[in-house]
Amino acid sequence: MDTRGxxxxxxxxxxVALETGDPGAARRPLDECLELAEALRDRRLEDYAxxxxxxxxxxxxxxxxxxxTARWARPSGVEVRPGVWRLRTPAPF
Numbered sequence: 001m002d003t004r005g006x007x008x009x010x011x012x013x014x015x016v017a018l019e020t021g022d023p024g025a026a027r028r029p030l031d032e033c034l035e036l037a038e039a040l041r042d043r044r045l046e047d048y049a050x051x052x053x054x055x056x057x058x059x060x061x062x063x064x065x066x067x068x069t070a071r072w073a074r075p076s077g078v079e080v081r082p083g084v085w086r087l088r089t090p091a092p093f
Contacts, residue, residue, distance in 0.1 A: 007036040007045060014052065015080060023056055030056065048082040055079075 010029040017025035030052050037045035055078075077087045 003036055003040055007033055007040070010036070011081070015078070018078060023059055027053070027056060044082050048079065051079060 010033050014026040014029040014033070017023065017029070030049055034046060034049035034053065037049050077085050080086050
């Protein structure tokens, strides 16, 4: 598989992990996306991977152990590719 194709496959894998409520599983593919984007020297893809990783780190507030992981993994919007957002209605509490 070419580098760009691998990047896209890993990006999709990370999005599936987020959609299923497993942000921990999204971390590794996004780390690899960042490495591949740097190898491709594609600034847009690098910025996307950095934003996605930053969103993962900011996802669950420290000290909160009572809230289910899936709620923190499902924000009201997720950037599915650079500049393209999937919006949804927040889940009720």
